[in-house]
Amino acid sequence: MSKKNITLVTIILLVFILAIWIDYTGINALNKPLDSLSSFQRFVRPRFGLDLKGGVKFVLEAEDTKEVKVTKDKLQSTLSVLRRRVNNLGLSESVVVEEKGAHWKRIVVELPGWRDPERAKKLIGQTALLQLKTEDGKVVLTGAHIKDARLAFSKDPKSMGEPIIQFTLDKEGAKIFADVTSKNVGKRIAIYLDNKLLMNPVVQNPITNGEGIIEGNFTKEEAADDAALLRSGSLPVKLNFISEEVVGPTLGSHSVHMALIALLLAILLIFLYMILFYRYLGVLASLALIIYLALEIMFLFLLHATLSLPAIGGAILSLGMAVDINVIVFERMKEELKIGKSTRSIVSAGFAKAFRTVFDSNLTVLVGAIVLFYFGTGVIKGFSITVSIGILVGFFSGVVVTHVLVDLLLPKSASNRPKLFGI
Secondary structure, X not given: OOHHHHHHHHHHHHHHHHHXXXXXXXXXXXXXXXXXXXXXXXXXXXXXOHHHHOEEEEEEEEEOOOOOOOOHHHHHHHHHHHHHHHHHOOOXXXXXXXXXXXXXXXXXXXXXXXXXXXXXXXXXXOOOOEEEEOOOOOEEEEHHHEEEEEEEEOOOHHHOOOEEEEEEEOHHHHHHHHHHHHHOOOOEOEEEEOOEEEEOOEOXXXXXXXXXXXXXXXXXXXXXXXXXXXXXXXXXXXXXXXEEEEEOHHHHHHHHHHHHHHHHHHHHHHHHHHHHHHHHHHHHHHHHHHHHHHHHHHHHHHOOOEEOHHHHHHHHHHHHHHHHHHHHHHHHHHHHHHHOOOHHHHHHHHHHHHHHHHHHHHHHHHHHHHHHHHHOOOHHHHHHHHHHHHHHHHHHHHHHHHHHHHHHHOOHHHHHOHHHHOO
């Protein structure tokens, strides 16, 4: 065995072992509560789309008002606010994307695993404009200066233990708040959220530390939700709900079950096809495909690809492309065998002559997947990501891994034994 082959085998084995470990860690994390996972387990934990996990999907449309006209910039700001809001819900698998073309004012929001659509609508669609007003109705501070807002519990003897919102202002907001409270000692400063009065307290002393509390007879859930809204910021434009779709967990579980059956069946049929038509070479190709599967799953986990039915379809498609590389190479090797070359010459010529065809075909599909990712939304992006990962990993598997396995495990006398090539 040459030093080059020893190096390649060592690298492939190490990468394969690493991939198996990451795959196992990610899949094993699915069966554990999220708060019990380590940071790495959370990082590699698979993320499922709405069609597999169940949840809610909304389509919203930005509307022009007398005060604000919808522009591309304001829509992008709105997307940023919505993404912060769903992230504050702890939904790492959520999708918030804008539509293209004639419906560019529309935004699609998917919340996998969410079970309360009404609460989601409030959290997503509420403007969340916080205003502090003096007795003469002048707005002296807005939520734009809020640095942080959290659920807390009152320590006041009169309202001990009641849920409140504790907020912290940024540097500029703290300065404004200190100045306003200093000038209004003994007077009231009302706090409004979307023009709804939350509280109207009398200022006892100047507040100079940039911190404050909001009371409003909240329930624990209401205080947590409003705090999340304040942390995320107010919406720059008005949003209307165009449609709402709820996918139940039962449908999601059934979809997962059927998708897994389809994937396993596809893998088994591919292995059977390769072994039936290429005999010993088919066995080596199957070993390379096992390595391919481990690597593809690893990259899907590491890159946080959202697994949906279209994404799984993309994975199956890319698996077929990976097999296609082996088919092209093996057919070239058969042609070289018929000429009467030695085993080493057959292997070298087979891979060398097939490389251009393999490279061009994979590059074409990869370019198409990139275009889909750029112009597509939601599940289309998921499909394009899994196809792209599959193409790149499949190219490595077919061109490098299969080549190394054939070099090492194909007998030197194979040129005299055409059955090993499926002839």
